[in-house]
Amino acid sequence: MARLRGPVREHTTDASTPRLEARSLCKTFTKRGNTLEALHDVSFSVAPGEFVALLGASGCGKTTLLRTVDGLEPITSGQLLINGEEEHTPGPDRGVVFQQDSLFPWRSVLKNVRMGLEFQRKPRKVASEQARRYIELVGLGGFEDHYPHELSGGMRQRANLARAFCIQPELLLMDEPFAALDAQTREIMQTELLRIWAETAGGTVLFVTHQIDEATFLSDRIVVLTARPGRIKEIVDVPFPRPRDLSIKRTPEFVAIVDRVWTMIEEEVRTAMGMTTSHDSVDDLEHTALPGNR
Amino acid sequence: MPGDTTQSVWNEKKGSTAPSRKTGRRSWSLVSLYRKRSVWVHTILTIILGMVLWQVAAAHTSELVMVPLGAIWKAFLAAVKSGQLGNDFLASFQGFLIGLVLASAAGIVIGVVMATSKIVFDFVDPWVSAMYSTPLIALAPLFIVVFGIGLTAKVAVVITLAIFPVIINTAAGIRTTDRNLIECANSFGADRLQVFSKVLIPAAVPFIVTGLRLAVGRGLIGIVVAEFFGARAGLGHMVFNASQNFDTAGVWLGVFILAIIGMTLIKLMYRFERWIAPWRDFEVQ
Numbered sequence: 395m396a397r398l399r400g401p402v403r404e405h406t407t408d409a410s411t412p413r414l415e416a417r418s419l420c421k422t423f424t425k426r427g428n429t430l431e432a433l434h435d436v437s438f439s440v441a442p443g444e445f446v447a448l449l450g451a452s453g454c455g456k457t458t459l460l461r462t463v464d465g466l467e468p469i470t471s472g473q474l475l476i477n478g479e480e481e482h483t484p485g486p487d488r489g490v491v492f493q494q495d496s497l498f499p500w501r502s503v504l505k506n507v508r509m510g511l512e513f514q515r516k517p518r519k520v521a522s523e524q525a526r527r528y529i530e531l532v533g534l535g536g537f538e539d540h541y542p543h544e545l546s547g548g549m550r551q552r553a554n555l556a557r558a559f560c561i562q563p564e565l566l567l568m569d570e571p572f573a574a575l576d577a578q579t580r581e582i583m584q585t586e587l588l589r590i591w592a593e594t595a596g597g598t599v600l601f602v603t604h605q606i607d608e609a610t611f612l613s614d615r616i617v618v619l620t621a622r623p624g625r626i627k628e629i630v631d632v633p634f635p636r637p638r639d640l641s642i643k644r645t646p647e648f649v650a651i652v653d654r655v656w657t658m659i660e661e662e663v664r665t666a667m668g669m670t671t672s673h674d675s676v677d678d679l680e681h682t683a684l685p686g687n688r
Numbered sequence: 689m690p691g692d693t694t695q696s697v698w699n700e701k702k703g704s705t706a707p708s709r710k711t712g713r714r715s716w717s718l719v720s721l722y723r724k725r726s727v728w729v730h731t732i733l734t735i736i737l738g739m740v741l742w743q744v745a746a747a748h749t750s751e752l753v754m755v756p757l758g759a760i761w762k763a764f765l766a767a768v769k770s771g772q773l774g775n776d777f778l779a780s781f782q783g784f785l786i787g788l789v790l791a792s793a794a795g796i797v798i799g800v801v802m803a804t805s806k807i808v809f810d811f812v813d814p815w816v817s818a819m820y821s822t823p824l825i826a827l828a829p830l831f832i833v834v835f836g837i838g839l840t841a842k843v844a845v846v847i848t849l850a851i852f853p854v855i856i857n858t859a860a861g862i863r864t865t866d867r868n869l870i871e872c873a874n875s876f877g878a879d880r881l882q883v884f885s886k887v888l889i890p891a892a893v894p895f896i897v898t899g900l901r902l903a904v905g906r907g908l909i910g911i912v913v914a915e916f917f918g919a920r921a922g923l924g925h926m927v928f929n930a931s932q933n934f935d936t937a938g939v940w941l942g943v944f945i946l947a948i949i950g951m952t953l954i955k956l957m958y959r960f961e962r963w964i965a966p967w968r969d970f971e972v973q
Contacts, residue, residue: 464875484875496872499967500890510876512886543967561876 411478412439413565413598414463419472421458431623432458436472438617438626442564445591445599447609447616451659451666455624456602457493460567463600464490476565486514489563491554491571497542503529503553504538510561528556531590548579555587559594568601572608584611585640592637606655611643618658621666628658755937760944763937772926777945779921783839784911787846791907792900795851799858799896804884809859820852825913832918842922845914846907853902861895862888894965901957908950 421433432455440446448456461467462474465484473480476487489510497506508525512518529538532552542550551571558566571587572580591599603609609616616630632651634642642648722729739757746754767773802809802816828845835841865888873887915924923942930938961968 466871466875484877486877488875490872490875492868492872496868498869498872498887498890500893500965509873509886513873513876513878513882541967557876 412475413442413444413477414600415439415473415475415478416459416463417473417475419459419462419474420470421455421462421467422470433462434623434625436619436624436626438629440565440598440600442598444615445601445613447613448600448602448619449606449609449616449655449659450604450619450624451621451663452604453666454619454621454662456604456619457569459619459624460490460569460600460602463565464488464567486510486561487563488565488567489558489561491551491558491566491568493569493571493573495542495550495554495574497550497553497557499542502539502541503534503545503556506542506553507556507560509557514561525556525560528560529553531559531593532556533586547575548583551575551583552586555590559590562594562597564597566597566599568599570603571601573603580608581640584608588612588636588638606652606659607643607648610648610651610655611638611640616655618655619662621662627662630655630658752934752936755940759937760940763935763941767926767938767941773945775921776923776926779919779925780911780915780923783842783914783922784846784907786839787843787910788850788903788907790843791847791850791903792854794847795854795899795903796858796896798851799855799899800862800889802855803859803862803888803892813859816852816855820856824848825909828910828913829917831914837918837920842911842914842919846910849910850903850907853906854896854899857895857899857902858892861892864895865891894961894968897957897961897964901954901961904953904957905950908946908953912946 416436416438419433419436420431423430423432436459438446448459450456458467462469463476465482465488468482475481498509501509504522504525507529508518508521511521511524516524526538529535532555534549534552534556537545537549537553542553545553551574554571558568572583575583591597599613601609601612610632613632616632618627618630619625620627630651634648742754743756746756764773767776798812802812825845827848831841831844831848835844869887869891870883873883878886911922912924912927915922916928919925923946927939927942927946930936930942
């Protein structure tokens, strides 16, 4: 339903320009004289309308990468291009769904969702109307005047999604948005996200996760990162047609991709955990679709 | 839960015979009344108990220390009738209110400035902390010397006592704002002014109100002590005068009135806190 997107910002760049492009991006943190390399020579691009997952073990720098894209974290070297232009500060062209509960506790659902438009100094009435449409879209109709503490975890993440979608960003950045939800709610939210994404005429999405099956289910491509410092290990195509529903998770093709990514990343997880040759179970990566895991 | 109540009453009606049903229901509803209103029942009981203990104690101590409640009541009626109590109350209330409003306004501004500028904080915080923990009430006689007997001195004492909890809580509220919320606002394109007005200030509001509640308690002490040292009217003045005249009933009357005012104000402030930050109760739990 394209009507929800409203006027799309015009760009002088042509359609072949990637929405997001990282060129040899490096990020180093310095703390009390110690340096920590979080990202090393990361290059990848995301085409307009594409859904890309960033997958890696804990501490591999995937959240850092997302934060640099949002402009919350400066890059150390390399280039970060958004619509072909260097961007170093947060802007209304990017919307973020944070990992943790980042709804404002003193704001009702409606006021939380319209927050981004308020910051853009849109008239309150226009902002509220638009927010209501997105609240309806994420299935929170009737909860506009509820406060976050009155909602369940799943409902709060719906509100979080609505808030990010409401500013109609060209690039949606999601930082493990469903990590705190229980397994069933998470699966529902994954399908909901795909539905909302389709109904809003699909902006470009960069989705950080450590769950292989979530990345496989949601995305067109999976960017697999190594253990720290994060480098690109491989980029995996996920060829399933859309719309997708949860049943594809049981197809052999799906399981094959999950397996492939798992073997790719297993060594990285062990490195991240400080293990080298041990064959203990690895809790950090949940990969429910692995045959041996049933 | 209302649903449960109707359900069980209905079941009882159906399941039992007429006479036992009647008595059963009555005792049941008394119990439920007690359960619902237990706070009130306990409060009334403890007040009655306190009054009884008072009377017993008063009968066994010197009249210069304690007098029976009846004597205090008589003093109350006399003070109301003569208009003296009304005068004293208004005089105290005026000084208290002006002092509290000024202390709140200045305290919030100073707290905000401290929280937003690290240099200001570093310079001011040691003084604020020192003055908050010092019994500044000891300076009350000096205020009388400087400002003379009257409203100005009272207001000055109230401000001196009330301002520090407001400053400290305001600054703490802003400084402890969840980093994630600030970052979230930044990421949604908020400028510095918007972060301030739409994140830092709302996040600090519950802290500020807590500071105001503390200020109310301290301001009340301030007004009474200021009136002890020099005033022409006011509840503190009334207590002081009564004690000078060995009018024990008058002393206790003043103390009781101050206690009631204090309790009422603090209770109102708690209400205000819950009304202004309904989400906070939940977070604390």
